[in-house]
Each structure stands twice: as C-alpha cells, then as structure tokens.
Amino acid sequence: MEGSFISSSEQRVAVVTGANKGIGLEICRQLASNGVIVILTARNEKRGAAAVDALREFGLSDVVFHQLDVRGPSSAARLADFVRDKFGKLDILVNNAAILGVxxxxxxxxxxxxxxxxxxxxxxxxxxxxxxxxxxxxxxxETYVEGEDCLRTNYGGTKNVTEALLPLLLASSNARVVNVSSSMGLLQLFSGEELKQEFNDIDKLSLERVDELSELFLEDFKNGQLNHRGWPVEKGPSAYIVSKALINAYTRVLAKKHTALRINCVNPGHVDTDGSFHTGELTVAEGARGPVTLALAPRGGPTGAYFDRTEEASFV
Incomplete structure (x- = not known):
C-alpha cells in the first residue's frame, strides 16, 4: 500500500514511526491536516494499512503506509529507499515508536x-x-529481557531510523527531527552524580559514548548492579527511563553535529493511550500537540533542546 503522489518541491514530506495508533496516529492526522505528505510507519502491516484507511476516511489523502521495524537497520534502509525514490528528500522525521519494557x-x-x-x-x-x-x-x-528490548527499540530504533534517513533530511532546505521523549528521561531521576554529569556534558559527549552508556546500563542491569553506578531504580521502569535519557543525549549530540537541521526532543505529557494502560490524563490530540508544533515550527528556532509539551525545558 505504498501509493503514488505528485508532490511539489514546496510540499513537505514527513515520516512518523510507531504510527498505527495513539499519539503516533494523531501526529499523522495533524500533519496531514496541515498539508504535509505523511508516510505512516508501523511494524504490523495490517494495522498500519488500516490506520491509513481510517485517515483517508477523514479526507486526508496524502498519507501512505510503509512497513518499518525500527530495530532493524535493513528495514530502515528500505524505508529510506522508498522515500528517496518517491520524493528525493525528507522534511520531517518524528521518532515516536517506543515500548514501556515491562x-x-x-x-x-x-x-x-x-x-x-x-x-x-x-x-x-x-x-x-x-x-x-x-x-x-x-x-x-521488569526483567533483563524486557529491559534490553526496551533499549534496543526506543534508543536503538530512534538511531537506526534517523541514520538511515539522515541524507534525505540533509537534502531538505528546512528539515526537522522530533524525538518523542518523556519526563521520565530527565536526569533528576538518576542517583549517580557522575552519570548525570556525563549525560549532561554536551561538550564532551559523543555518539560513540552514548552507545557505550547504553551498553553499560545493560551490563549493569544483567549483573544486578544498577545501584552501584546510580542508574534510576525507584521512580519507574529503569530501562524505559534510561532509554529516554539516551534519546535526549543522542538528540543533543546529533544537533551539535548537524547544525543545518533542527533536532529536538519533546515530552508529549502523560497521555491516555494503550501504552500508558490508559492511566494518562491527556487526550491523544493534546499529546500530539508538542511534537507537531516542533515539526511545523517556522524556519530557524532552537535545536538540541528538550520541550515539555510546547515549552522549552531543562534536561535535568
């Protein structure tokens, strides 16, 4: 269900991951309602195609489905090939796909x-x-199996998709990368001061070191030593918290490396979705507002920043 589009060079093209339901689907709806061509991605083809059909029933015809498993570099590469062949560029990437890891x-x-x-x-x-x-x-x-899957999906998936699509983003005159994060990724939830300082030292942090921190957490988790280094253990699922902190760090390092792009992360708020087991107080429309605001922001603006819904906030 890849479809065909005739787009002008001025019409923006977006990819949204984890988009067959919840916040991701609503982000697609809001972007398409603003005249953006949207490539809705999901791991499950049947659910993804059904989501596109639902949007088209609302008159949003510029939406197409492409299967994507964010954990697989080859799957991300196939998506990049599709975007390159159809549009030659990418203006907006919203990395929304995530799991709770419990x-x-x-x-x-x-x-x-x-x-x-x-x-x-x-x-x-x-x-x-x-x-x-x-x-x-x-x-x-939370067990190690769920924790590892959480990091490989949330942080690893964000990195896989972004790296595959980066050349197409650089081909845009005003590209935006929006990484959906969480207030649970804030460094105040870490008890280890050295860890907090390292995550927050953007001058010294590198992409390689962010990867190493991911593996270090998994090693400590596997060995039952999360407290030893001061990883978060008391305020929620440790792997989920760390995965979002890694996404925040990755956002900052990538923004520093690619200054032509606007790369930010955003906490959508506590939203009423299947992923939150419907414990959230915000609607999906309210939750999508922050990511969509960043995706459609005027030329220029902040990069390498963290937003709490629509307001810039601290990573700590």
Missing part, C-alpha cells in the same frame, strides 16, 4: 483476569489518573 503480573486472586481485561473494566474507568497509575505500578515488573 511485563505485567496478575495479583489479587487465585485466577485474576489479564491486566488488559482489568484495564477495560468499569472499576478501572472510575479511578482517577493517580489511582490508575498506582494500580498499574503494583502489577508490572
């Missing part, structure tokens, strides 16, 4: 219902956002 556990009875069923229950719907979050935190756990 597994759910059932508590509260000899035969408790699966967590998905509990989330859909009338009792869950009556809870406040804070109550839902507390309820969820009691029912999730």
């Amino acid at each position: 597994m759910t556990v059932d508590i509260g009875g000899p035969e408790p219902a699966p967590i998905q069923e509990a989330v859909a229950s009338e009792k869950f719907a009556s809870m406040s956002a804070a109550e839902r979050l507390e309820w969820l935190n009691q029912r999730i756990t």
Whole structure:
C-alpha cells in the first residue's frame, strides 16, 4: 500500500514511526491536516494499512503506509529507499515508536483476569489518573529481557531510523527531527552524580559514548548492579527511563553535529493511550500537540533542546 503522489518541491514530506495508533496516529492526522505528505510507519502491516484507511476516511489523502521495524537497520534502509525514490528528500522525521519494557503480573486472586481485561473494566474507568497509575505500578515488573528490548527499540530504533534517513533530511532546505521523549528521561531521576554529569556534558559527549552508556546500563542491569553506578531504580521502569535519557543525549549530540537541521526532543505529557494502560490524563490530540508544533515550527528556532509539551525545558 505504498501509493503514488505528485508532490511539489514546496510540499513537505514527513515520516512518523510507531504510527498505527495513539499519539503516533494523531501526529499523522495533524500533519496531514496541515498539508504535509505523511508516510505512516508501523511494524504490523495490517494495522498500519488500516490506520491509513481510517485517515483517508477523514479526507486526508496524502498519507501512505510503509512497513518499518525500527530495530532493524535493513528495514530502515528500505524505508529510506522508498522515500528517496518517491520524493528525493525528507522534511520531517518524528521518532515516536517506543515500548514501556515491562511485563505485567496478575495479583489479587487465585485466577485474576489479564491486566488488559482489568484495564477495560468499569472499576478501572472510575479511578482517577493517580489511582490508575498506582494500580498499574503494583502489577508490572521488569526483567533483563524486557529491559534490553526496551533499549534496543526506543534508543536503538530512534538511531537506526534517523541514520538511515539522515541524507534525505540533509537534502531538505528546512528539515526537522522530533524525538518523542518523556519526563521520565530527565536526569533528576538518576542517583549517580557522575552519570548525570556525563549525560549532561554536551561538550564532551559523543555518539560513540552514548552507545557505550547504553551498553553499560545493560551490563549493569544483567549483573544486578544498577545501584552501584546510580542508574534510576525507584521512580519507574529503569530501562524505559534510561532509554529516554539516551534519546535526549543522542538528540543533543546529533544537533551539535548537524547544525543545518533542527533536532529536538519533546515530552508529549502523560497521555491516555494503550501504552500508558490508559492511566494518562491527556487526550491523544493534546499529546500530539508538542511534537507537531516542533515539526511545523517556522524556519530557524532552537535545536538540541528538550520541550515539555510546547515549552522549552531543562534536561535535568
């Protein structure tokens, strides 16, 4: 379902990852509503194609699906070939694909219902956002397998896709890269001062070192030594927090290297989606506002910055 487009050189072209539902799908809708040609990507072809059909029912015809597994460099390369052949450039990249990196556990009875069923229950719907979050935190756990998958998907996937599409972004006269991050990626959640300083020292940080920090976390996680170096362990899933901190660091280093591009990261807020088990208080439209604002910002503006929704904020 790749479709064909006749686009003018002035018409912007965007790629959005993890876009078959939730914030990603809403980002596609808002971009397409603003006259942008959108390449909606997802790992599952059936769900991705259905998402495009749903947008076209709203009259948004300039949306096309392309299958993408962000963890696979070859999959990212195929996407780059498609964009190059169809458009010759890329103006907007929104790296949205991410996983929480946890597994759910059932508590509260000899035969408790699966967590998905509990989330859909009338009792869950009556809870406040804070109550839902507390309820969820009691029912999730994190193992090394989930943690590794989280880093390979969130940070590794962002890097795979960005590197594959970088030549096409550089071919644009006003390219934007928007990396969807989280308030959970802020360095205040780290207890190790040396780690915080290293993540925050943009003058010394390199792409190679960001990769090394990713592997160092996984090594410490595997060996049960997260506390030794001061990785985050008390404020949520460690791997998810670190994956978002790595994305923030990667954003800053890449922006420093490619000054012609506007490369920023953004916390969309706590959004009511499947990924948050519907514990968020914001709608997907509200959550998409920050990424879309950065993607459509006028020429110039900040780069290498972190935004809390639509306001620039501190990485710490």
